[in-house]
Amino acid sequence: MRYLPHTDESRKDMLNAIGAKHIDELYTHVPSETLMSEPLSSLPSHMGEMQVESHIKALAEKNTPTSKLPSFLGGGCYHHHIPASVDHLIQRGEFLTTYTPYQPEVSQGTLTYVYEFQNYIARLTGMDIANASMYDGATAVTEAALMAKRLTKRSNVIVYPCVHPDYIDVLKSYSTHSNGTVELGTEPDENTACVIIQSPNYYGLVFDLKELREKCDAVGAKLVVAVTEIVSLGLLPAPEVADIVAGEAQSIGVPMSYGGPHLGFFACKKQYMRQMPGRLCGKTVDADGKEGFVLTLNTREQHIRRDKATSNICTNQGLCALAFSIHLSLLGETGFKTLAQLNHTQACKLADALESIDGVTLKTESFFNEVTASFPISTELLKDELSKHSIIGGIPVGKTLHSMVFCATELTTDEDIAKLKAAIETILSEHSTNGGLSHAV
Amino acid sequence: MPFETELLIHQSVKGRYGVDLPTPEVRNRTGLNARSEIGLPEVSEPQVVRHYTRLSHQNYSIDGNFYPLGSCTMKHNPRLNEKLARLEGFANLHPLQSEEHSQGALELIYQLTDWLKKLSGLPGVTLDPAAGAHGELTGMMMIRKAHEAKGNPRKVVLVPDSAHGTNPATAATCKYTIVTIKTGDDGMVDMDAFNSAIETHGEDIAAFMLTNPSTCGLFEPNVKVIADTLHSIGAYFYCDGANFNAIVGKVKPGDIGVDVMQINLHKTFSTPHGGGGPGSGPVMVTEELVPYLPIPYVEKKEDGTFTLIKENETTIGRIKGFHGQFGMMIRALAYMMSHGADGLQKVAEDAVLNANYILHNLKDDFHVPYPGPCMHECLLTHKKQKENGVTTMDIAKALLDAGFHPMTVYFPLVVDGAMLIEPTETESRETLDGFIEAMKTIAKRAREGDADAFHAQPQTTFRKRLDETRAARKPVLVEEK
Numbered sequence: 001m002r003y004l005p006h007t008d009e010s011r012k013d014m015l016n017a018i019g020a021k022h023i024d025e026l027y028t029h030v031p032s033e034t035l036m037s038e039p040l041s042s043l044p045s046h047m048g049e050m051q052v053e054s055h056i057k058a059l060a061e062k063n064t065p066t067s068k069l070p071s072f073l074g075g076g077c078y079h080h081h082i083p084a085s086v087d088h089l090i091q092r093g094e095f096l097t098t099y100t101p102y103q104p105e106v107s108q109g110t111l112t113y114v115y116e117f118q119n120y121i122a123r124l125t126g127m128d129i130a131n132a133s134m135y136d137g138a139t140a141v142t143e144a145a146l147m148a149k150r151l152t153k154r155s156n157v158i159v160y161p162c163v164h165p166d167y168i169d170v171l172k173s174y175s176t177h178s179n180g181t182v183e184l185g186t187e188p189d190e191n192t193a194c195v196i197i198q199s200p201n202y203y204g205l206v207f208d209l210k211e212l213r214e215k216c217d218a219v220g221a222k223l224v225v226a227v228t229e230i231v232s233l234g235l236l237p238a239p240e241v242a243d244i245v246a247g248e249a250q251s252i253g254v255p256m257s258y259g260g261p262h263l264g265f266f267a268c269k270k271q272y273m274r275q276m277p278g279r280l281c282g283k284t285v286d287a288d289g290k291e292g293f294v295l296t297l298n299t300r301e302q303h304i305r306r307d308k309a310t311s312n313i314c315t316n317q318g319l320c321a322l323a324f325s326i327h328l329s330l331l332g333e334t335g336f337k338t339l340a341q342l343n344h345t346q347a348c349k350l351a352d353a354l355e356s357i358d359g360v361t362l363k364t365e366s367f368f369n370e371v372t373a374s375f376p377i378s379t380e381l382l383k384d385e386l387s388k389h390s391i392i393g394g395i396p397v398g399k400t401l402h403s404m405v406f407c408a409t410e411l412t413t414d415e416d417i418a419k420l421k422a423a424i425e426t427i428l429s430e431h432s433t434n435g436g437l438s439h440a441v
Numbered sequence: 442m443p444f445e446t447e448l449l450i451h452q453s454v455k456g457r458y459g460v461d462l463p464t465p466e467v468r469n470r471t472g473l474n475a476r477s478e479i480g481l482p483e484v485s486e487p488q489v490v491r492h493y494t495r496l497s498h499q500n501y502s503i504d505g506n507f508y509p510l511g512s513c514t515m516k517h518n519p520r521l522n523e524k525l526a527r528l529e530g531f532a533n534l535h536p537l538q539s540e541e542h543s544q545g546a547l548e549l550i551y552q553l554t555d556w557l558k559k560l561s562g563l564p565g566v567t568l569d570p571a572a573g574a575h576g577e578l579t580g581m582m583m584i585r586k587a588h589e590a591k592g593n594p595r596k597v598v599l600v601p602d603s604a605h606g607t608n609p610a611t612a613a614t615c616k617y618t619i620v621t622i623k624t625g626d627d628g629m630v631d632m633d634a635f636n637s638a639i640e641t642h643g644e645d646i647a648a649f650m651l652t653n654p655s656t657c658g659l660f661e662p663n664v665k666v667i668a669d670t671l672h673s674i675g676a677y678f679y680c681d682g683a684n685f686n687a688i689v690g691k692v693k694p695g696d697i698g699v700d701v702m703q704i705n706l707h708k709t710f711s712t713p714h715g716g717g718g719p720g721s722g723p724v725m726v727t728e729e730l731v732p733y734l735p736i737p738y739v740e741k742k743e744d745g746t747f748t749l750i751k752e753n754e755t756t757i758g759r760i761k762g763f764h765g766q767f768g769m770m771i772r773a774l775a776y777m778m779s780h781g782a783d784g785l786q787k788v789a790e791d792a793v794l795n796a797n798y799i800l801h802n803l804k805d806d807f808h809v810p811y812p813g814p815c816m817h818e819c820l821l822t823h824k825k826q827k828e829n830g831v832t833t834m835d836i837a838k839a840l841l842d843a844g845f846h847p848m849t850v851y852f853p854l855v856v857d858g859a860m861l862i863e864p865t866e867t868e869s870r871e872t873l874d875g876f877i878e879a880m881k882t883i884a885k886r887a888r889e890g891d892a893d894a895f896h897a898q899p900q901t902t903f904r905k906r907l908d909e910t911r912a913a914r915k916p917v918l919v920e921e922k
Contacts, residue, residue: 001779001780001784001787002779003517003519003711003779003780003784003866003867004784004787004788004791004866004867005867005868005869005870006791006794006869006870010869010870011791011794013870014794014795014798014870015794017798017801017802018794018797018798018801018814019801020797020814023790023793023794025814026790026793026794026797026814027660027691027793027814028814029659029660029662029814030660030662030688030691030692031662031664031665033665034664034665034692034696034697035691035692036690036691036692036693036696039690039782039783039786040559040560040690040782040785040786041782042559042782043556043559043560043781043782044778044781044782045781045782045783045784046778046779046780046781046783046784047778047779047781049521049779051778052521052525052775052778052779053521053524053525055778056525056528056549056771056774056775056778057525057528058545059530059545059546059548059549060525060528060529060530060531060545061530061545062530062544062545062548063530063531063534063538063542063543063544063545063546064530064538064541064542065529065530065531065532065533065534065535065542066533066534066535066538067529067533068533071535073535073537073538075537076762076763077535077536077537077763079533079535083459083460083486085459085486085489085490087527089490089493089494089497090715091523092493092494092497093502093503093504093505093518094497094498094500094501094502094504094505095493095496095497095500095502095715095716096502096504096518096523096713096715097502097503097504097515097518097713097714098500098501098502098503098714098715098716099508099510099513099515099714099716099717100513100714100716100717101716101717102510102849102850103501103837103841103846103847104904104907104909105838105841105899105902105903105904105905105906105907106499106500106501106841106846106902106903107499107500107501107716108496108499108500108903108904109496109497109498109499109500109716110500110716110717112446112448112496112499113493113496113716114716114717115448115918116448116449116450118918118919119448119450119919119920120481122918122919123479123480123481123919123922124479124481128919129918129919130918130919132717133718135571135572135575135719135761136571136761136762136763137762138759138761138762139571139575139760139761139762164762166759166762166763167762169758169759170758170759170760170761170762172758173582173735173757173758173759173760174760176582176585176586176757176758177581177582177585177614177615177616178614178616179616206471206472206473208472208473233476233479234476234479235469235471235475235476236471236473236476237473237474237476237477238476238479248762255527255532255533255768256532256533256534256535256536257526257531257532257534257767257768258531258534258535258536258543258546258763258764258767258768259536259762259763259764259765259767260536260571260719260761260762260763260764260765260766260767260768260769261571261718261719261721261766261767261768261769262762262763273916273918279717280916280918281918282912282913282916282917282918283912283917283918284907284908284909284911284912284917285907285908285911286904286905286906286907286908287897287905287906287907287908288905290904290905292904292907293907294907294909294912296909296912296913296916296918297913297916298913299913301606302574302605302606302607302609302610303605303606303852304606305606305610306606306609306610306619307600307609307610307612307613307619308613309606309610309613311610311614312574312577312578312607312610312611312613312614313572313574313575314572314573314574314605314606314607315572315573315574315717315718315719315720316717316718317718317719318714318715318716318717318718318719319713319715319716319718319719320715320718320719322493322715322716326489326493328481329449329459329481329482329484329489329492330458330459330460330484330486330489331458331459331460331481332453332457332458332459332460332481332482332483332484333453333478333479333480333481333482333483334456334458334483335458335459335460335462336479336481337475337476337479338462338464338465339460339462340476341465341467342462342463342465344465344468344469344470344471345465345466345467345468347470348468348470351470365470365472366470366471366472366473367470367471368471383539387539387541392535392538392542395537410462410463
């Protein structure tokens with residue numbers, strides 16, 4: 001067992017030093033009837049590095065990742081290029097193997113990158129402040145709704161049906177144990193704590209938020225804007241009319257990794273600071289007057305306020321926030337905007353290709369990097385057929401509408417788009433001759 | 442002394458960039474005008490690499506030295522796990538890919554689930570929660586749902602005063618009223634207080650949230666009585682399994698009457714904590730609570746392939762996007778397999794041995810509130826040093842100058858000036874001896890009574906004592922634009 005430094009000899013010596021004859025003497029206060037009487041025979045014994053590596057590699061090889069085939073999947077998780085420096089730097093042991101910065105004098109590295117992260121999120125979203133990150137987009141948006149309830153002392157939440165379905169599901173799960181309702185897309189009234197809208201939405205459509213802001217103001221509800229693709233903020237105007245902007249920042253620096261760990265973010269207006277969930281890093285000075293950083297406003301949190309805390313969250317996605325900060329720093333102002341434009345341009349080419357196919361209708365007039373198109377055949381069928389052409393299609397949505405959401409990123413090549421177009425044309429022509437078009441909308 | 446570095450926002454020079462991207466054709470079908478200035482820095486790749494390398498030098502890490510934070514569990518993070526989590530078949534796998542394309546990932550989730558079932562003795566597992574506290578919330582949501590199914594969600598949750606703050610915060614988030622159970626003089630649940638709460642609140646009690654082993658580094662001796670009492674009134678026994686590393690392979694929580702337990706993959710199974718996260722907080726439950734597990738979860742089909750269950754009538758629903766912290770699951774499984782059933786038992790034993798070794802060697806120099814043996818962490822207080830004006834915080838800062846990360850300070854709250862030390866199983870005797878020596882020297886200095894020198898510490902760290910009051914009174918969370 002290479003991770004354990006003690007030998008049987010040294011274990012014996014240490015027990016001797018303590019004055020115990022056997023390790024069991026250190027477990028004497030554990031009631032004997034609670035101790036396992038037999039070893040765990042149903043699980044395998046320890047393995048060497050080679051064996052573990054080959055077992056887990058074999059599992060990885062059973063998967064077909066999006067890097068192997070043209071893929072048009074988005075929907076809250078995006079395949080982007082990550083510069084080599086990002087993974088190199090986050091794997092430095094001094095970042096990777098540290099804990100929460102409880103002792104700021106020896107944690108300035110972590111605290112500084114968290115502070116930089118807060119700055120970047122605030123600037124990208126057009127909000128005043130941001131926290132040190134959240135579990136993921138779905139839980140960040142849910143926490144935004146809970147915060148809006150605390151701020152307004154109202155209980156109902158309105159969520160637009162075009163918000164990511166996972167986000168709506170999480171919101172609903174949380175609402176079963178907190179008072180109030182979650183309604184889909186109704187008009188806000190005096191009982192509405194907040195309205196949650198996503199832009200670009202799940203179908204890729206971009207919203208102008210001004211009208212909704214006015215509706216919220218008329219009844220005193222908060223406006224929460226959800227963002228699942230943070231790269232969109234390099235081309236679209238900042239959602240600065242919102243009260244809270246929350247969502248997912250996985251796109252910058254964090255691999256898809258089958259859905260996690262990802263990087264939730266949370267930004268809001270300054271006046272809501274003390275109701276914010278999660279960890280916050282603040283600037284201060286040390287005994288010599290030198291600038292430094294500490295975790296701050298802890299009185300909102302569970303380790304001080306216990307059952308009165310603003311949330312039960314006691315962590316952030318530290319390492320993912322670091323990866324984000326490094327990647328965004330490398331991109332900088334120009335690079336980030338260029339990346340956004342590259343994504344959008346590829347999506348425009350994708351939209352052009354889809355529009356040009358007979359029988360296919362583009363449903364998304366204004367979009368960033370995702371577009372929805374409708375087809376004369378079921379999109380479940382389309383998805384399977386695309387798979388036979390070695391293409392990972394988009395996300396089927398609304399079965400009766402025969403629609404599919406396609407995503408393009410900077411990794412989507414012109415050849416990928418041409419292949420998709422050719423495949424769809426072939427599939428549609430096959431299914432029009434064998435009667436598949438009878439399902440047409 | 443590490444080099445200083447300015448925030449990258451302040452190093453910006455217009456026209457610099459750190460990533461060469463192709464020049465895109467300019468198109469706009471967004472329906473809106475293109476974004477105006479954001480305020481991101483413009484810096485080169487060497488600047489970025491140097492900046493973050495310098496920042497790394499300003500951090501203390503388990504790779505560098507001993508990190509005895511009690512109840513946080515800082516153990517060695519094997520790099521094999523990092524390598525495996527980065528395999529292309531995992532890192533580039535999209536969560537919405539077909540089951541056919543994700544069989545390896547689904548099988549890995551299934552295997553990890555199986556290990557956790559066997560180690561905990563509990564038949565239901567969810568890997569969805571993103572962190573320990575998220576696991577607590579998931580567990581309490583299941584408890585609420587189970588009570589609701591019986592017709593009454595109940596009102597009260599019992600929590601000991603020594604519990605992690607997340608326990609009461611979680612129960613409150615689930616809209617329960619918290620009744621605090623005091624800790625006895627022996628550091629255990631005060632059974633009189635417990636029984637009286639049972640009598641007072643009876644069938645209003647939804648659950649008791651007990652951390653076992655406790656934050657005092659002790660195993661609750663009345664655990665079976667507690668479980669039986671709770672079950673007799675139809676309440677659930679929630680065990681905060683943050684300290685599972687002390688008993689893994691030694692005690693199966695399912696066997697001692699635990700109904701729900703979350704564990705933290707980084708604590709028991711060594712996923713790195715990266716300055717605060719990502720974590721992962723699987724929850725294990727009894728058969729009775731299986732219907733309420735969150736979605737999605739993995740099942741094995743008759744043909745031997747794996748499938749993701751996304752709908753279920755009784756579930757509490759979805760608690761996170763996609764399928765949880767999958768990357769952490771890979772690391773945890775690699776660690777479990779590296780240790781095996783035999784090694785995991787040694788993990789618990791060595792963790793307990795190391796903590797008792799420190800306790801034994803420091804018991805004459807520092808006040809020990811509860812007699813040993815302890816579990817995987819030992820609890821000391823500043824009682825002896827305070828007589829000379831030296832507090833727990835002073836001892837912590839003095840340790841920094843001695844080259845060690847301090848223990849957890851002022852927690853648990855039930856003893857004055859707590860110092861909770863958790864060495865973990867991955868430390869050698871030589872390392873423990875070095876720490877013991879440093880602590881003894883500090884105790885000697887305190888006895889000699891130079892409190893002022895303590896207050897001025899640390900002196901050798903990258904930053905001296907930071908003004909936390911100022912940070913809270915005049916919060917600066919972002920730079921002026």
